[in-house]
Amino acid sequence: MKHHRDMRGAFPVAAIDTLTGPEQLLVKALRYWSGDAQGMARIAHMLDARMGAQAAQTILDGLEEIFATLARHGRRRLMRHKLACSCVSSDEAVFAHFVMLAATGEREDAMLVGALMIEGPLLLPFTEAARCTGLELMRADLARPRALFEQASSLVH
16 A cells, blocks of 8 residues: 655654653644644743643743744644644654654654754754753643643544
């Protein structure tokens, strides 16, 4: 079976409800950011509604650094599904996994995964931004797990 080259990275590999709360939020943030020019404002609104202003700002700052690095130095554009889609693309899964590896102290593994997304010389600052962002997401999840990451709806595709 042949697949179109443009589909690379978009194949569904998981259902969003099988991800942890922080991973779900990372996938949603990637979808918002990739969607349009208002993406970061939508991410900020999503974060503010789910956690305190200080935690939301720390996460937003980290995401802005991560996304700016991806935009300028990404190996290719990360593929994602629509915001309400219950599937998780392989690129979305790799992105969320990268951030959570960095957050849990698996720096070398995170850098290996990060190398799939960006050029080598930028791996250390990219991984550090992911570590800080992921740690804050984990703190928020521990503090208020249900309120932070509840699904807004159960729409499929």
